[in-house]
Amino acid sequence: MTLDEAFLREEILKLKNQRRAIILAHNYQRDEVQEIADFVGDSLELSRTASAIDCDVIVFAGVNFMAESASILSPDKTVLLTEIGATCPMADMIHVDSPRWERKSFPGFNNPPPFIYPVEFTLRDIKAQYPGTPVVTYVNTTADVKAESDICCTSANVVKVIESLPDERVICIPDRNLSMWAQRNTKKQVIAWDGFCHVHERVRPADVKKAKAEHPKAILMAHPECRLDVLEMADHVTSTSGMLRFAKASSEKEFIVGTEIGLMYRLKKENPDKVFYPLRKDMICPNMKKTTLKSVLIALKENKYIIKVPEEIRVPAKRSLERMLDVR
Ligand code: 13P
Ligand code: SF4
Numbered sequence: 001m002t003l004d005e006a007f008l009r010e011e012i013l014k015l016k017n018q019r020r021a022i023i024l025a026h027n028y029q030r031d032e033v034q035e036i037a038d039f040v041g042d043s044l045e046l047s048r049t050a051s052a053i054d055c056d057v058i059v060f061a062g063v064n065f066m067a068e069s070a071s072i073l074s075p076d077k078t079v080l081l082t083e084i085g086a087t088c089p090m091a092d093m094i095h096v097d098s099p100r101w102e103r104k105s106f107p108g109f110n111n112p113p114p115f116i117y118p119v120e121f122t123l124r125d126i127k128a129q130y131p132g133t134p135v136v137t138y139v140n141t142t143a144d145v146k147a148e149s150d151i152c153c154t155s156a157n158v159v160k161v162i163e164s165l166p167d168e169r170v171i172c173i174p175d176r177n178l179s180m181w182a183q184r185n186t187k188k189q190v191i192a193w194d195g196f197c198h199v200h201e202r203v204r205p206a207d208v209k210k211a212k213a214e215h216p217k218a219i220l221m222a223h224p225e226c227r228l229d230v231l232e233m234a235d236h237v238t239s240t241s242g243m244l245r246f247a248k249a250s251s252e253k254e255f256i257v258g259t260e261i262g263l264m265y266r267l268k269k270e271n272p273d274k275v276f277y278p279l280r281k282d283m284i285c286p287n288m289k290k291t292t293l294k295s296v297l298i299a300l301k302e303n304k305y306i307i308k309v310p311e312e313i314r315v316p317a318k319r320s321l322e323r324m325l326d327v328r
Contacts, residue, residue: 005032008293012036015300021057023296024049026066027240028262028288033061036296040266042241043069043139044154048325050074059299060307061291063088067307068143072317075309083290084305090225091140093195094174096123096148123148126171130191135171136161137320138178140197143309145173146317152324155224156239159185164327177201181224181231199260199285200225207280208233211256215277221246222258222279234258247271260285 001009013036016023024046025037034040039049043066050058050070057078060067065088067081123145127135136158137149146152153161153172159182162170168188172179174195183190203226212220212233221243222234231237236246240263247255247267257263258279267276298304309317 005293008297009036012293012297012300015297016059019057019300020055021059021300022053022055023059023061024066024070026062026262026288027244027266028260028285029061029291030262030289031265032293033291033296034262034265036293037061042154042156042239044156044239045241046070047073047139047154047321051325057300059296061296062086063091063285063287064307065091065140065142068309069139069146069321071307071309072143072146072314072321075314078303079307080299080303081305081307082295082299086287086290088140088197088287090175090195090197091142091145094123094141094145094193096144098122123173126173126191126193130169130171133169133171133191134165134167135173136165137173138175139321139324141174143313143317146320147313148316149173149320150323151327152320154239154324156242157324157327158182158224161324161327162186162188162190175225177227177231178224180228181237184228184231197225199283200258201227203227203230203258203280203283205229205233208256208258211277211279215254215256217252218254218256218275218277219250219252220256220258220279223260226258230258243267244270247274247276259283260288262288 023037025034025040047069051073058070059080060070061082063086064081067079071079134150137146137152139152139154162182171191173193176192176194176196179190179192200223219235221236222231224237254275256277256279260283261278264276
């Protein structure tokens, strides 16, 4: 640890105690940010922690939809997002009533399969097309989209959430890969949206073949935001914390990790006797990496960036999140 880092850590801990604050960090955060956090986890675990925790301030080291979820579930607490520019491009691929994303900004990603709704549409368009069909919304969405939905899901519980509904058909937004993975694992009909995560979408079967050839004994774990042709080659498909649990419980010694490389830190730390290889070294989410120790300190010191969801959106969005949290 450098002197600078030691100083930042000390200041953060001092302020954290003074302000009765809790630091929540996503599994993709920088190593040193994970190290200073009180809780590190996947989206589902962090939502659960945010709703249950006793504190005055939640400092969220992640991306904006995660801090919004914390604010939705804990309106009486001050929720701070460590970097205001930390967004999730996938969350911006769907909007309630006016499209806000242009396909041409991601060249090469312009051939949606015909059964998937193109992102030039809006959530209200797709709802009008399938009246009465429930909308299952990945937590990687903005608060207004959650408010317009029936229930939320994460990568860890999407199939359980779909199965919990009485309907035989569901609309699942916005990640086409997660939706196709859900379709593969349920008999119900899943209507998908054409959103994607640029970090996971870039992985191709050729990358899997290369990694498996380089590490023939390794088990491949992949996040359901990867393409279906990649998921079909994986040994285990699960959320980020699902990978942590799987690797710990497994008697295998080598693993290829098909998700953002920030997860490698906990995988290695919690399994010192095992070896982990990234599926692709460039699986880096630039938005997750915006937060540094300095951002955490400034957040606590200057009380920024406050994330507060307006009541008229918060109340229906909370209903969607709570319905998800009730699914066991
Ligand atoms: P998890 O819910 O698996 O942590 O994933 C969140 C995310 O943003 C994946 O890209
Ligand atoms: Fe969004 Fe992908 Fe980054 Fe996750 S990894 S926050 S889905 S851009």
